[in-house]
Amino acid sequence: xxxxxxYRAQPRGESPAFQPLYRQIKALITQxxxxxxxxxxxxxxxxxxxxxxxxxxxxxxRKAVGELAEERVLVRQQGKGTFVATYAGERSQFPFxxxxxxxxxxxxxxxxxxxxxxxxxxxAxxxxxxSxxxxxxxxxxxxxxxxxxxxxxxxxxxxxxxxxxxxxxxEQHECMLYxxxxxxxxxxxxxxxxxxxxxxxxxxxxxxxHCVPGTPMLLIERVAFTYGQEPSELRRCYCDSQEHHYRxxxxx
Amino acid sequence: xxxxxxYRAQPRGESPAFQPLYRQIKALITQxxxxxxxxxxxxxxxxxxxxxxxxxxxxxxRKAVGELAEERVLVRQQGKGTFVATYAGERSQFPFxxxxxxxxxxxxxxxxxxxxxxxxxxxAxxxxxxSxxxxxxxxxxxxxxxxxxxxxxxxxxxxxxxxxxxxxxxEQHECMLYxxxxxxxxxxxxxxxxxxxxxxxxxxxxxxxHCVPGTPMLLIERVAFTYGQEPSELRRCYCDSQEHHYRxxxxx
DNA sequence: GAGTGGTCTAGACCACGGC
DNA sequence: CCGTGGTCTAGACCACTCA
Numbered sequence: 001x002x003x004x005x006x007y008r009a010q011p012r013g014e015s016p017a018f019q020p021l022y023r024q025i026k027a028l029i030t031q032x033x034x035x036x037x038x039x040x041x042x043x044x045x046x047x048x049x050x051x052x053x054x055x056x057x058x059x060x061x062r063k064a065v066g067e068l069a070e071e072r073v074l075v076r077q078q079g080k081g082t083f084v085a086t087y088a089g090e091r092s093q094f095p096f097x098x099x100x101x102x103x104x105x106x107x108x109x110x111x112x113x114x115x116x117x118x119x120x121x122x123x124a125x126x127x128x129x130x131s132x133x134x135x136x137x138x139x140x141x142x143x144x145x146x147x148x149x150x151x152x153x154x155x156x157x158x159x160x161x162x163x164x165x166x167x168x169x170x171e172q173h174e175c176m177l178y179x180x181x182x183x184x185x186x187x188x189x190x191x192x193x194x195x196x197x198x199x200x201x202x203x204x205x206x207x208x209x210h211c212v213p214g215t216p217m218l219l220i221e222r223v224a225f226t227y228g229q230e231p232s233e234l235r236r237c238y239c240d241s242q243e244h245h246y247r248x249x250x251x252x
Numbered sequence: 253x254x255x256x257x258x259y260r261a262q263p264r265g266e267s268p269a270f271q272p273l274y275r276q277i278k279a280l281i282t283q284x285x286x287x288x289x290x291x292x293x294x295x296x297x298x299x300x301x302x303x304x305x306x307x308x309x310x311x312x313x314r315k316a317v318g319e320l321a322e323e324r325v326l327v328r329q330q331g332k333g334t335f336v337a338t339y340a341g342e343r344s345q346f347p348f349x350x351x352x353x354x355x356x357x358x359x360x361x362x363x364x365x366x367x368x369x370x371x372x373x374x375x376a377x378x379x380x381x382x383s384x385x386x387x388x389x390x391x392x393x394x395x396x397x398x399x400x401x402x403x404x405x406x407x408x409x410x411x412x413x414x415x416x417x418x419x420x421x422x423e424q425h426e427c428m429l430y431x432x433x434x435x436x437x438x439x440x441x442x443x444x445x446x447x448x449x450x451x452x453x454x455x456x457x458x459x460x461x462h463c464v465p466g467t468p469m470l471l472i473e474r475v476a477f478t479y480g481q482e483p484s485e486l487r488r489c490y491c492d493s494q495e496h497h498y499r500x501x502x503x504x
Numbered sequence: 505g506a507g508t509g510g511t512c513t514a515g516a517c518c519a520c521g522g523c
Numbered sequence: 524c525c526g527t528g529g530t531c532t533a534g535a536c537c538a539c540t541c542a
Contacts, residue, residue, distance in 0.1 A: 020511060046527060057513045062528085072504035078528045079520030085504070096502050196498040198450035198468040198491075216450040216468040239450075246448040248500055250348050252324035252337070272530060298508060309532045314509085330509045331539030 025054055025064035033073065033084060034227050040086035040182050044074065047082070073190065073227075088183060093176035096192050096224065098246050099143075099150060099239055107146050111175035114140040114208070116167045124156045127223060128231050135159040141175060142208060149209045150244050156234040161187060187232055192224040196246060205238045218246055277306055277316035285325065285336060286479050292338035292434050296326065299334070325442065325479075340435060345428035348444050348476065350498050351395075351402060351491055359398050363427030366392040366460070368419045376408040379475060380483050387411040393427060394460060401461045402496050408486040413439060439484055444476040448498055457490045470498055 019027070029044070038044045047065065051058045065082055068074040076082045087095060093109075100106055116139050122132035130136075136156050143151040155177070157165065162185050173180035181187040199219045206213040222235040239246070271279070281296070290296045299317065303310045317334055320326040328334045339347060345361075352358055368391050374384035382388075388408050395403040407429070409417065414437050425432035433439040451471045458465040474487040491498070 022511080048527090059514085060512060063511085065528095076528065077521085079522080079526085081521095081527060095504065098500070098502070190504055192502040194500045194502065196448055196470065196500065197493040198470045199493075200468050216452050218448065218450045218470075241449040241451075248350070248446045248448065250350070250444040250446065252347070252442055274530080300508085311533085312531060315530085317509095328509060329540090331507085331541080333508060333540095 021056060022060045022063040022067075025050075025056060025061060026067055028054065029064060029068060030073070030227065036186065038084050039186075040084045040188060041088060043081040043083050071190070085188075086182060087176075087179040087188070093174075093179060095178055096189070096222070097143075098194075098220075098248060099145065099244050100247050101145055102243050102245055104146060108144075110144045112142045112144070113167055113170050113175055114142055116140075116165070116170065118159060121156060124234050125158075127234055128156070128158050130158055130160075137162060137165055139170065139177075145244065148243070149240070151237050151239045152205050152208050153235060153237045155236075158232065161185060161232060181233075187226050189224045189226060189233065191229070192222050194220055194222045196220050199238075201238065201240075209238070209240050211240055211242070215240065215242070217241065220246065273308060274312045274315040274319075277302075277308060277313060278319055280306065281316060281320060282325070282479065288438065290336050291438075292336045292440060293340060295333040295335050323442070337440070338434060339428075339431040339440070345426075345431060347430055348441070348474070349395075350446070350472075350500060351397065351496050352499050353397055354495050354497055356398060360396075362396045364394045364396070365419055365422050365427055366394055368392075368417070368422065370411060373408060376486050377410075379486055380408070380410050382410055382412075389414060389417055391422065391429075397496065400495070401492070403489050403491045404457050404460050405487060405489045407488075410484065413437060413484060433485075439478050441476045441478060441485065443481070444474050446472055446474045448472050451490075453490065453492075461490070461492050463492055463494070467492065467494070469493065472498065 029050075032038055032044075044050070045053065047058050047061045050061045050065075054061065065074060065076070069076050069082070072085050074082050075085050087093065097109075116137065118135060118137055120133060121136050121138070124136055125132050125134045128134075128136070136159055139153075139155040139157070141153045141155065142149060143153060162181075169184060170177070170180065173183070178189050181189065197219045198216055201209070201211060201213055201215045201217045203213045205217070206215060218237075218239040218241050220235075220237040220239060222233075222237070223231050224233040224235070226232045281302075284290055284296075296302070297305065299310050299313045302313045302317075306313065317326060317328070321328050321334070324337050326334050327337050339345065349361075368389065370387060370389055372385060373388050373390070376388055377384050377386045380386075380388070388411055391407040391409070393405045393407065394401060395405060414433075421436060422429070422432065425435070430441050433441065449471045450468055453461070453463060453465055453467045453469045455465045457469070458467060470489075470491040470493050472487075472489040472491060474485075474489070475483050476485040476487070478484045
């Protein structure tokens with residue numbers, strides 16, 4: 001009746017890192033996602049199938065899938081099925097972007113690649129959890145909001161995960177990096193942490209964004225994580241906040 | 253068997269804004285919170301009691317309570333009961349604060365009241381959803397992180413909701429505003445929206461924070477909401493980000 | 505030991521989507 | 524029409540807390 005690897009109910013007494021059944025199911029589903037058994041955009045098996053596959057009730061599968069849906073790893077669609085979340089074909093192709101225009105609505109958002117290099121950067125490598133001699137890519141990008149230059153970004157990626165990255169590849173995806181990561185390299189970003197500071201615009205950045213050096217700017221440093229909290233992208237963004245702001249919603 | 257006001261299951265056909273049973277229960281529970289039947293820190297009735305009170309199964313109550321617990325309106329404690337969330341007696345008395353020191357850990361966080369006035373401010377009143385002639389309080393506050401001046405804040409409150417607010421009241425609560433709002437005025441802040449910009453420090457602010465005028469600073473504007481998305485606090489915070497940063501976690 | 509929330513099951517019925 | 528996810532129920536057993 002039960003899979004040998006699963007522990008039903010709360011085992012009594014000494015059980016170090018016990019997880020309830022639905023969490024174990026959740027972990028198994030995540031496993032299948034990481035292994036690529038079900039790829040972004042594809043449907044996963046129905047709840048009933050999963051229930052029989054793992055030898056648990058539909059309710060338990062529902063709870064596992066429910067948590068993954070809340071975390072936006074999966075997407076449920078009544079009448080159709082449950083799908084692996086994807087950035088491909090979504091409305092916002094810049095899902096983590098927190099910059100908005102002050103007055104107007106956000107109409108148009110485009111990016112232009114300014115450069116792509118490959119090299120070593122010990123500090124970045126360390127933040128990415130790599131050895132300090134690991135090679136990384138460095139992308140430079142300009143973000144235009146409603147046809148005005150808004151942000152200058154420097155993005156660092158571990159070369160090992162992104163073998164074969166080139167300017168051509170980036171441009172094929174119209175600079176929409178997160179959907180490119182997913183489609184080309186199977187890396188889906190799930191989560192990010194940002195640190196925001198106010199700085200004076202360095203000369204080079206001011207030149208790129210067409211503002212005077214010494215303009216106050218937002219400096220946003222981001223670490224983005226894939227499945228399993230693995231840091232896989234580093235980003236430094238200078239944003240001219242004369243006509244834009246960084247928006248955030250705080251909940252309890 | 254059923255309360256006359258509740259619609260069981262999905263009623264067929266024309267049903268304009270239908271909500272499933274557990275959402276109706278959730279709304280009823282929220283009602284009791286707003287009305288003050290159960291106050292912050294107090295336990296609410298057990299799931300079994302609520303189930304019989306609303307004539308639904310325990311499972312349905314669980315789902316309603318579950319959502320409220322996720323939103324941190326309620327707090328569940330196994331073996332004890334379910335309680336109305338409160339800021340009183342919590343570790344962080346500044347629950348919405350996103351400012352952290354760059355290098356050291358956050359050891360100590362204190363606030364000092366610089367002033368409290370009562371007056372009119374049409375722009376603020378409008379943002380608070382009041383008539384533009386409504387009176388508001390204006391609090392000025394200094395935030396010290398690890399004994400260094402970090403932020404200067406201006407806080408605006410609707411006078412109607414905060415009748416009897418005074419410097420003495422604020423100081424009795426050691427400047428911990430959100431727990432004071434709750435304890436003295438029954439206003440619990442659940443949610444906030446912030447806009448962050450980079451600006452040059454105005455002279456007065458620079459003087460208060462002991463930095464040179466023209467230092468780049470974070471300007472953080474916040475609207476905070478109580479139960480039912482009612483805007484009830486406005487905040488403008490200048491933060492010296494030389495040794496601090498604004499931190500944010502982004503999830504899918 | 506009584507009462508609370510937490511997990512798990514089994515089964516019913518529903519709304520939705522597509523064949 | 525069938526299969527999907529969404530809601531609701533009833534009941535079992537568990538772990539935790541407190542008297």
